[in-house]
Amino acid sequence: MRVLLLEREQARYAELLRSAEPDLELLHDPAQAASCPVWLVQPDLAVPLLRQGLRPAWLQSTWAGITPLLASGLPRDYRLSRAVGIFGQPMAEYLLTYLLAHRRRLLARLASQVERRWDDRAPPSLRGCKLLIVGAGDIGTQVARLLAPFGVELRGIAARPRVIAPFAEVHGLDALAEQAAWADCVLNLLPDTPATRDLYDAALFAGMRADALFVNAGRGSAMVEADLLAALRGGRLAGAVIDVCREEPLPPGHPFWEAPNLLLSGHSAAPTDPAAMAELFLDNLRRYRSGQSLRGEVDFVRGY
Template sequence: MRSPSVLIHSDEAAIGREILARDHPGLPVAICDSYAGLAEAIRASEAEVVYSTRFMRGEPFPRAALLGSAGVRWISVGGSGTDHLHSWDPARVTVTNAAGVAADLMAEYILGMMLSFSLGLPALARAQHARTWASHQPEPIQGRTLLVLGMGGTGQALAQRAKAMGMKVLGVRARPAPAASFDEVHAAADLPALWGRADYIACCLPLTAATRALVDAAAFAAMRATAVLIDVSRGGVVDEGALLAALDGGRLRGAALDVFLTEPLPPGHPFWTHEKVLVTPHCSSADAQWSARSFERFSRNLAAYRRGEGLANVVDPQRGY
């Protein structure tokens, strides 16, 4: 079994080091917990394999340090998105991701946001803050229609939960095929006819050339004025300017946003104070066990790599997933 040099590039590297020490005793493992030090850490460790996450919000990711190294043969992205690496030469370096490692939590986040709007929790919170006994009438999500953009692990976990709540579920994926818990599955080309059918729209897509600004002004114009948008994808999939215009123009009931074009979201951004928007700090996947699950998956993939076997979750740089 081969013993490649491994570098963990993460702010929670201690978790990964413990897991690798258990599963791969004696394997050389180095650690880098900064962006600025990545290039030197790769050089000093002669890393062939790099486990890497984006952990310094607001700072540009050191893409050149990873892709510019002649010795790095495999980059294991600790999360699902790989847009921060685009693009790379798959003949020189293999990139894998951890898509699906937080699917259940992200599905619960989306379900929670749908329930927040259906029950009117933001308005109730404002009334409580004002000590106002206001008349209020919640509505069920049972019988409503959910449109899921992206049918990966998160989309599938969401569909399962939505069906259990009595919802109708429409799915959109690059290669349409029937799937469990989805009433209908469509291609992205069918979206113009789907926007207006949905009460809730969940974005669970990677950011690629095909998905950038997928939810644009034309999409908002076709949606129901009572619809709610929930975005856990990547900043850039939703046109933020078009979303703000739709909210201000009364063409959309509300939005729950966990991802943004600029992160952290600037203090002066209108989303912060918009009464129709729920803002969360890119945390829909960040439970206490996320890092451990991601490192466990990396460890299993590393065992296959050391045996000379194929890797799981290899990302196609042209497709972005």
């Protein structure tokens, strides 16, 4: 089978795939896209081909987010699957890094050291920390499972209320403000859809606890940047960790660079691991050949 492979790390992908499936014919020239029924591509490299009217029978995205492929004017009459099941551990490690830094007052202690001032304030444990994961899907649930042994109190937000282990409660999106007011830390993992844009606004930040941490590792469109800045500058929010922004890379003059108690992580929260992605693709390839549903198959109407 011919597979169009377009990825910035395509040499590594090619090595992994040829080792597992020597009979695959991997093509790297976009000019050969029309002859490939299957594409394994990162979304931004697929968009120019789709705009030319080309389309595969099935496109496997190497990203969890597939927003570029949903742009106006692009075809939607093909099967699309996004990367799933491979980001839970790196996302949990990311959150754990910044949550521990916040709880242990890492930056404040560094400042104390620079000032040669002894800081012996006792930090709170993660046990009992109230964590709200907004986007209790594949990644959010894996994050919850990995953090549960630390004794964190877990609640989630999903499209609708339902039971999902290990969350104590999972509420619908309409309960976001109420649940955010409960939390010590709010982690946003929502995809970019019309229903998720500008959710984190002045009203929501005003309802959060003044000692709470806000972490956005979903999409930049979910937060009103000016409202987040106002909350931080006014002391109405203890801190924010921002992995994703509306404009990336962040321009030099953006106020986030100098905002108080805000850390930028440069869209690095959960990078795609080629080995895990190749394994997912090969599993989906077997499903595709046998006519089964694909892991991470996208509903174009829902947008994920």
